[in-house]
Amino acid sequence: MDMLESEGVFQYGNYRKEAEDLHSIVSYLYQEKYDVAAVVGHSKGGDVVVLYASLYDDVRMVVNLSGRFYLEKGIEERLGKEFLDRINKEGYIDVTNKSGNVLYTVTKESLMERLNTDMHATSLSISKECSFFTVHGSADEIIPVEDAYEFAKHIPTHKLCVVEGADHCYTRHRKELSDAVVGFITSKKARDTTLED
Structure with missing residues (x-):
């Protein structure tokens, strides 16, 4: 399996198939002895990682960037x-x-x-062992920031970061986005390592 190439074609909807594809990749990485710290998705990919977390219990951290709650x-x-x-x-x-x-x-x-695809039911079925992080721009012109608050309301282990002034693609806020995501993942990884010692 070459992880750098995809023959896939964009399909509207198709969330469950994309979650299954992501599971195949994560399973392959585990088989190859990689540590999968988190799965991260943006926009439609954000919804895919939410669905992934509800279906599979093999990743401890999920990061949803500007996903849509109301599909x-x-x-x-x-x-x-x-x-x-x-x-x-x-x-x-x-x-x-x-x-x-x-x-x-x-x-x-x-x-x-x-x-x-019911994101409310999906959100409620995510394991309490999964650390969940949503980042959303306050000026998102495609998916309203209110959707991020809905994820926060329904996912028990949810942390929310609203990037003030950021649009859907974080055009002028890429540093804030990367700092937030890296900060979340590294702080959780450090905490998990400390707990295991």
């Missing part, structure tokens, strides 16, 4: 008005850029998978 939101902005009628009629929706080039295709199945 039913943000769809109309990306797929357009009456997206349900269109996808029911056509079976798919092509998402294009401003030049009209197709970026990806949303199938009815992938849309329904997103709509049926």
Whole structure:
């Protein structure tokens, strides 16, 4: 397995499959005797690591960067008005850029998978042994910061860091983002090492 290459194609929805793919990678790393300190995901990847933590109990730390709690939101902005009628009629929706080039295709199945992924139930099923950290920008223009507060409300071992003024990609706040994530992981690792001695 070459961990540096992927033949994968972006799919809308598909959270469970991506969590399974992540589990394959983590399992491979453990098999190769690596210590997997944490799994980290941004945006959709943030939701994937939340789902991962609810399904698998093999990583002690999870970092969610700007993940969406309410997966039913943000769809109309990306797929357009009456997206349900269109996808029911056509079976798919092509998402294009401003030049009209197709970026990806949303199938009815992938849309329904997103709509049926319940982040509330997912959050409640995360083990109390898992240290959980969410970082979210206060000026996120894609996923509102309120979603981060929902994760904090429902995950028992949750720590929240809101980066003031940061947008969805932390364009002008990358140092604050990296400092927060590295600080969380290293402080937890140091604490765990001390407890094991």
